[in-house]
Amino acid sequence: MSYNNLREFIERLEREGELVRVAAEVSPVEEIAELTDRMAKQPGGGKAILFERTGTDFPVVTNLMGSERRMALALGVESLDALTRRIDALLHEVTTPKATLWEKLRMLPLLGEMARWMPRSRRGRGTCQEVVLRGEAARLSLLPVLKCWPEDGGRFVTLPMVHTLDPDTGVRNVGMYRIQVFDDRTTGMHWHVHKTGARHYDDYRRQGRRMPVAVALGGDPVYAYAATAPMPDNMDEYLLAGFLRRRPVELVRCLTCGIEVPADCDFVIEGYVDPAEEKTVEGPFGDHTGFYSLEDRYPRFHVTAITHRRDAVYPATVVGVPPEEDAYIAEATERIFLAPIRLAVQPEVRDLWMPTAGTAHNLAVVAIERRYEGQAHKVAQSLWGAGQMMFNKYLVVADAATEIRRVEALAALVRRLDPARDLIAAEGVLDVLDHATATPGFGGKLALDLTRAAAREEQPLQLPERFEPCGGVA
Template structure:
């Protein structure tokens, strides 16, 4: 059975030895963040702070900070299962005739189980605050030069103004006062797109910020799902069971019934202010930039909620592990559109948008560049700065193997592609302009005569089968 809420996740992590409780009083301003960073940099556990200065709400951090924790939370060993389920759904035949439909009933009924289910109330509706204020929550200040306190793991729910498709995105929020915060949804994100559409209609867009949900819903909010796919449905696909939702009290949006806290409100496109600085996952402070204001209109929460947060900074921190799940889960979708792709990796030290490595089964000249161009035109991969394409014999998860391929199969003049004036991640500290920069493609595949390689391809050094078998069979005798 999938994990249903944050409390259940905490217990599962604790039983697996993946969580520590801290009973010493801690300060949500700087202290908690520094503890979490030190724990993550040393590959430590999730941490539940039970005694937070000035608050009666505990703080949970680093909950997704290891592969094991994500396996526990998502209930699976192999994250590729998620993408494979979507691929299988796209290939499902629609039966014709009564007999065909009867045969498909078991399969179709399973699909129905993954859809969200609207209910009248749930744990998150236990308390409805009549005078909502951000000050009631232990929101962190994470770096000393940050502009203030920031919500860092709020799942921001919006709805497409035309199609009604629901979205969840994780956008940081800088707290300004009791009821105002800045919504840092970058230009390329879906929440910002919804905001722009509503702005053109002359209105404000409603939003709900979910803090603490079941792990599959948290993952769904972060994951760059295909355009038009409802994020609540994606959560159901991920956990193989639909989530329960409830209506907000002050805005017309649905939120997970098992959430810990929900902040209701709207984003005002006419109220633009300077957001930042903020110490981000690039390892640099994001400078002050203009973003719209979120106005808080209501809070729903559990009687005893848990405030779930994350801290970012120079990799590798908690977000790296969530990125690894995204990498693995979306590989089947990448292969669906690019069948030659064997494997795909986004090194954590490249903060994921910075670099990706792709191995392919090469069949024709120029195929590496074809894959690069295709991926640069695919969803959030459009923001990836560097693509490195290697042959199928290279392990994309072994950076030493990748470097070997680059230095032995790549000629700089022939195999480096630079494309100027392309979309870049808003957070990229190196791009000459915000949201606009260049791409680098490195073709580190073995070149053929068709690609102008006039030399004889040198043979790779490999141990012969006889010697390998001999040493394998006598290995224990050597006492090494």
Template structure:
């Protein structure tokens, strides 16, 4: 059953003993970051700070910062969600996935997951309306010492395509400049930026934007999901939660936001105004450097009478965003297989901060198959930003980093098996010689075939006789020896 709102999920965490309520006075300036960072790295609970800067608005953080909490947030394990999505779409050919996902409105099977509008009188986010907005009333975090200021870190940013009216919801950080202005961190590759630049070309000076802060977990997650362009994140959220997301019209802009939001910021982005945004301690573990970004002008705030302010922090992994990223890996793997059915498994390691490494196992069927998969992945959505892709045979457990390094070291001849290309890279890749553009490396770590020019015998893996293994299994407990450590895999993640 879908969570009613953010506080419903928080109550679930409280019941499960996964929430720590902190009454001790704390500061939003660096202190919450240090506490939350230590807690997540120690495998600690979600945190609800009730006395922040002496104010009455509590701060919730680390809500998704474990595999178990991420599963509860989605009300199912991510692998299962991915399988359901792939089964629902049933593409007949690889290219069918994108087309069908863009035409979700035609799939009558899921008609009840489409957003529905509710009257303002039934929207909790309309309990308080502030026409003279002042962002200083909220305990917005100053996260890291060299940050350029305070940042809203868990915003759901709503825009519409100025031509088609298609909705987008993305999570783009907001650097607070004043009581009613922030930066709008739209990377070139993001749909929000696409809408912005289209509005600018059309001569629209004040481009409408609404920002929801705090909604139910499926809505928050969907804002981060790497969906194809023009797919409504609120439809995807409805699919995850099994129930339509209730939306309500804004007061001052022609946009809708989740009715169950804690806080809503309404306003516009001036298409003629840019300002330095940053620096910001980012998910790469480095500060992203300041650059020019559009400015968001807040013209109205609506909120609950007793709002909760949700936030997240990013930095050196593991942190909360890592668990959100691993959920994305598992949800989108079955959908990726509809494009590339030879893929067996995928690991985007936490230390790779989403876009630096992808370890892929495939069912290799022909010469050059691994390099074909590398090239195909570089042509798919956000996978195109992956700096290093390593392909293994299907018998490799890509979640066991020890095995990955062992296979990689043993199976790769650098001159033969490494390919390079140039193209778009993640905006946060500080190693790229130019912003947004750099090189990427693909590595074929599969066994090499004679048809690939390998004329020597490929040695077999060292494996014990199965009968001996079975015999030792039966007497192991009698030997009084410790049990072998099981190799890690997605089954160990607590989904």
């Protein structure tokens, strides 16, 4: 099922016993984050929390997708495995050759269903525009924006859906980039150099044009998931959202910047980034690696209007030492994008696992059908060049028979590893947030080829005295 608004999803979680309410007044400065972090560290991710009194006119909900069960409910399925089966069946139907006229005609209902996933524009205002604040009335201090950790540079919007447009094609991008509040009318815009938002920014700068931006929060939780998904550049995230919710996302035009946003979201912060302005200092920010990402310079976002529902709920997530909510978002991505990876990049891949301790893409384990010598090298090099997998730092490649989600099974294979033959080293693009690289966004990568290890005797691991990565760089 899909949800008509965020409150509808909250009510579903409450019926399912997946949400607790906090009636006491709590502060958005560190207190909400502390309580949320304690909840997220409970077995299975604990429960979602609705903070009813926040010192503002709006309640705050956190840990919304912070368990496998809540993640599945957010995506409208009883289990994430059901989603995997649906995607596998869809891709099989679309890609299987059609030999007869009947088989081709049988595709028509599917094509009709696919057409219904496309986002749709509607006239007039949406419920996200029931209350309109412009000019001096559009103050970010009205919102219960969180400060999560003591050394954070300030308050950060942590679950935003940032909408930008390609200035040449008009194609929309929806990304999730943290937003540090500087004052009532300006924020930072933390898009890394590798992100689509940053590419749009560079294009507007070259054209000497002001860049419209709209930040949406809330609505159907599938919108927030789609903003995090590793979609190909120039493919609309709301197409993925329409597929997941089995009905289109209805969009309305913003009042001051001309960008379309979901009609049923809770808040919209409208504005612009001027590429002619000097970038401003943003950060520090307590990150999912367990370290603070340091201050750096990013574009400044100027607020021109804030609109919201009358019954708006402010959604937020806490970023910190795993496990946090993002671990379950990453788990959904494993299930959703496994089939496309097999189809478009690596047909031999049978399973993909990104352990929570690896903080998403930093550590990944894949199981493959091994048929020839050097196949693990091919898989590693291909994945390191595929979309957001380019940020991967450590990759483990195992045989398809391996239960890759069992740490004990992987550890047994590692004890049989031959360092002279099974280590695949390289250098390449890494996450800008990686604090362990000498050059920001670039550094070493390592893959372990365990596809032959099961046939060996277990022995103490002995590393060579000197290990040469690809290219001979020490």
